[in-house]
Amino acid sequence: MGKLTLLTLFALTRLPEPAAALWLTGRRKTVDGRRIDAKAQVLGELFNSVRVPGVTPTLAESRQSLSILADKFDLPSPPQVAKRDITMPGGDGARPARVYDTQPDATNRPTLLYIHGGGWVQGSIDTHDGLCGQIALEAGIRVISLDYRLAPEHKFPAGPDDVLAAYRALIDDPQTYGVDPARLAVGGDSAGGNLTAALMHDLATAGLPLPKAQVLIYPAVDFRMNSRSMQVLKDAYVLPADRVDWYIEQYLPAGQDRSDPRVAPLTSDRLTGQPQALILHGGHDPLWDDATYYSDALKAVGVPVTLLPFPGQIHAFMSTRRAIPQGVQATTAISDWLRAKL
Numbered sequence: 001m002g003k004l005t006l007l008t009l010f011a012l013t014r015l016p017e018p019a020a021a022l023w024l025t026g027r028r029k030t031v032d033g034r035r036i037d038a039k040a041q042v043l044g045e046l047f048n049s050v051r052v053p054g055v056t057p058t059l060a061e062s063r064q065s066l067s068i069l070a071d072k073f074d075l076p077s078p079p080q081v082a083k084r085d086i087t088m089p090g091g092d093g094a095r096p097a098r099v100y101d102t103q104p105d106a107t108n109r110p111t112l113l114y115i116h117g118g119g120w121v122q123g124s125i126d127t128h129d130g131l132c133g134q135i136a137l138e139a140g141i142r143v144i145s146l147d148y149r150l151a152p153e154h155k156f157p158a159g160p161d162d163v164l165a166a167y168r169a170l171i172d173d174p175q176t177y178g179v180d181p182a183r184l185a186v187g188g189d190s191a192g193g194n195l196t197a198a199l200m201h202d203l204a205t206a207g208l209p210l211p212k213a214q215v216l217i218y219p220a221v222d223f224r225m226n227s228r229s230m231q232v233l234k235d236a237y238v239l240p241a242d243r244v245d246w247y248i249e250q251y252l253p254a255g256q257d258r259s260d261p262r263v264a265p266l267t268s269d270r271l272t273g274q275p276q277a278l279i280l281h282g283g284h285d286p287l288w289d290d291a292t293y294y295s296d297a298l299k300a301v302g303v304p305v306t307l308l309p310f311p312g313q314i315h316a317f318m319s320t321r322r323a324i325p326q327g328v329q330a331t332t333a334i335s336d337w338l339r340a341k342l
Contacts, residue, residue, distance in 0.1 A: 009046040013039065013073070013323040031232055034283035037312030039324045043073070044237025044284075044314055056246050059152070063122040070127040073320040075328075077133025085125075086177075088146065089169045091161025096147040098125045099177075100136035107175065109142040110183035110342035112215070113167060117190030117316070119247030120151050120159055128189075131318060131331065138335030141342055142179060144170070148195070152250040159191075159251075160198045160262050167199060171209055183342045185213040187278075187334075189318060190287070191247070193219025197265035197294065204270035213341045215334055216279045218287050218315055219294065221266040223248065223258040227289035236286050239315040244286060266294055272301040278337045279305060280330060282313030308333060 012020060021028075021038035029036045036044075051057075057065065077083065082104035087094040101109065112135065116128040125132075125145045136143040148162035167186065174181045188196045193216040203210050225244070234241035252263065261268035277298055281291030295307040310317070310326055321327035 009042065009049055012042045013046060015039075015042070017325055029284070031284060032228070034311040036284050036314070037310075037317075037324065037326060039326075040237070040284065040312060040314045040317060043320055043323050047238055056242070059121065059250070062119075066118055066122045066127050067124075069316070070130070070319060073323045074130045075134065075321045076130045078137045081133040081136050083129075083133065088144075089165045090149065091158060091165050092149075095149070095162055095166065096125060097166070098129070098132070098145045098147075100133050100143040100145070102137060102140070103142075107178045108180045109178050110140075110185075110338075111142040111144060111170070111177070111179040112136075112139070112185045112187055112338060112342075113170060113211075114143055114145045115148065115163055115186070115188030115192035115195045116145065117188060117192045117217075117319075118150075119243075120156075120191045120194075120251040121247060122150065123191070128319070130321070131189075134321075134331050135335050135338070138332055139338040139342070141338060144177065144179075155253045156251055156256060157262060159195055160202065163195045163199050164202050167203070167211075168208070181209070182212065184211045185215060185275075185338060185342060186211050187215025187217065188219075189217035190220060190316065191251075193217050194221060194265065197221050197268075198262045200274050201261045201265055201268040201270050204268075204273065210273070210275050212275055213338065214275050214277045215338070216277060216291065216294065217318060217330075217334070218281050218285050218291060219279070220244075220287055220290055221264060221294045222290045223264040227286075227293070229288035229290075230286045233284060233286040233288070236284055237314045239286055241286060266290070266297060271298055271303065274298060274301075274303045276304040276341060277306070278308065278334060280308040280310070280318075280334065282315060282317055283309065283311035284313060285315040287315065306337065 088097045116123040149158040
């Protein structure tokens with residue numbers, strides 16, 4: 001695309017989509033027949049302009065980058081959505097969480113327990129604040145966003161343990177949280193999608209009540225790293241293969257079996273009887289095939305699945321709704337699905 005200044009690329013992310021498409025005439029990337037969305041390519045080039053090829057950022061830099069992404073490129077939580085910070089049980093002590101609802105004083109509410117993304121090492125209830133608030137508004141439900149423990153300070157299985165503990169709190173003591181356990185969903189993006197799928201395995205293994213629905217947004221569920229999308233998109237915007245490797249190294253203890261279903265839910269033998277699922281994925285994301293594989297595996301054992309593809313999108317596009325209009329469309333699609341199912 002030629003060398004452009006950071007300010008120029010930033011300005012291009014603010015262009016209307018038709019203008020961005022016009023500017024990229026003849027330069028749009030295509031992988032396996034999937035042409036990238038114009039705004040996604042512009043934003044991806046902006047990311048690449050601030051990254052040094054072959055250099056892995058420090059942990060602090062990685063965490064700061066996601067915070068900057070949310071601040072500059074995502075939309076804020078709608079003002080009509082009330083928010084309050086709470087604590088919930090975790091696997092080793094209380095964890096912060098945030099509640100979103102347009103009916104904050106109501107009880108017995110349909111609820112989504114949301115698990116944020118960030119490669120198991122970054123992200124927080126703050127980086128996903130806008131997305132959770134928008135889902136609460138559009139779906140007409142309560143959203144509870146969990147701040148689980150992050151690696152490498154807290155390696156696997158700290159994350160899955162925190163998610164399981166928080167979920168158990170919701171079903172064991174629903175009145176405290178104002179939720180209806182019969183209208184409960186769990187969902188998350190990327191690493192949060194992984195933790196959501198791992199939770200379903202944990203619940204089935206323990207014989208605990210399953211939620212009514214699950215939402216997996218570009219989830220990481222296959223740790224073999226040999227899918228076609230992982231290979232052809234090894235240099236993808238936002239989430240290149242070397243970045244995936246780094247996340248996994250931070251997350252997993254030395255010697256950890258990557259085929260453990262709590263790590264790679266695609267290997268679970270507890271898929272039968274899982275709740276209806278909405279799985280969303282992007283065609284310029286190395287995790288494109290992860291979503292397809294998991295959808296196929298659930299469907300094979302009779303689980304109702306809605307697979308929602310965005311062929312032109314990059315990883316994390318739902319966290320860049322200010323720049324990428326399809327991020328707004330995807331959020332509405334998830335909200336509409338949750339409203340119908342809960």
